[in-house]
């Protein structure tokens with residue numbers, strides 16, 4: 213057990229940017245939980261800027277089951293976030309829902325546990341593009357079900373098919389894809405049959421239709437990999453399959469943009485969701501070239517996020533000099549820091565330069 217904590221601590225130190233030497237010293241000393249806490253706390257300082265920390269993700273497709281046991285839960289300095297240690301040396305952040313739920317508008321505004329369409333936003337008013345963090349320090353991922361695709365997103369016999377149909381056997385487990393909260397769990401006569409809709413921290417909603425059995429209730433918090441129901445053929449269905457939808461603010465887009473259902477893997481960690489994707493004619497397989505481009509964009513965004521850098525203002529510093537030193541411009545610095553008057557710098561002020 214001690215060994216596990218030590219390796220976790222050095223991992224936390226490495227992630228938190230603590231030098232290798234400090235980490236080594238910490239390992240040499242008798243390791244106490246406090247040190248782990250400190251390392252954990254340093255991770256969460258300056259939460260507004262912490263976008264670069266990525267936890268070691270759970271293996272795609274790993275189910276949260278009896279084999280993995282929670283060893284300990286450690287608070288971090290951000291009371292809305294705890295760190296959970298597992299017995300297989302992995303760890304992850306878990307939201308302290310009792311605290312973070314109150315100010316998390318994702319789960320309070322446009323929240324309806326009866327009506328399927330909770331949002332009143334029309335397609336024309338949707339943003340041109342939005343960056344969705346699929347897997348970051350807090351969120352993990354699990355496939356909903358792995359299987360052959362029976363029917364893709366798109367127009368099918370003159371009807372809009374707003375999801376992907378994945379082949380399964382009645383009774384196969386169906387998993388929550390990301391962490392989140394169940395918004396809908398109800399029987400939809402003639403359509404979805406037994407339907408579960410989960411809203412996730414990243415703002416996406418996922419729909420799971422035709423289930424034979426639902427295991428979750430509205431307002432319940434779920435974790436990625438949790439079994440939320442069993443596969444079936446209820447509602448308007450010609451045979452057992454999972455009807456799986458991905459939506460943002462009520463608008464559907466091709467789930468294959470996110471998940472390769474034949475392997476169960478997530479295609480990317482950061483997803484640039486474009487308004488054009490909300491068209492029923494916009495399919496993942498048709499836009500392969502565009503996908504490659506968007507992958508490049510995704511990588512650029514991730515690299516930019518990882519490259520965030522600060523300068524602490526010293527005596528004699530001017531905005532112009534800082535700009536030159538960091539190979540940037542004064543107007544870019546003003547933009548990054550939301551400054552109106554670049555002449556007013558104070559010693560010790562932290563300026564974002566990248």
Ligand SMILES: [Zn+2]
Nearest residue numbers: 375376377455
């Ligand atoms: Zn379907």
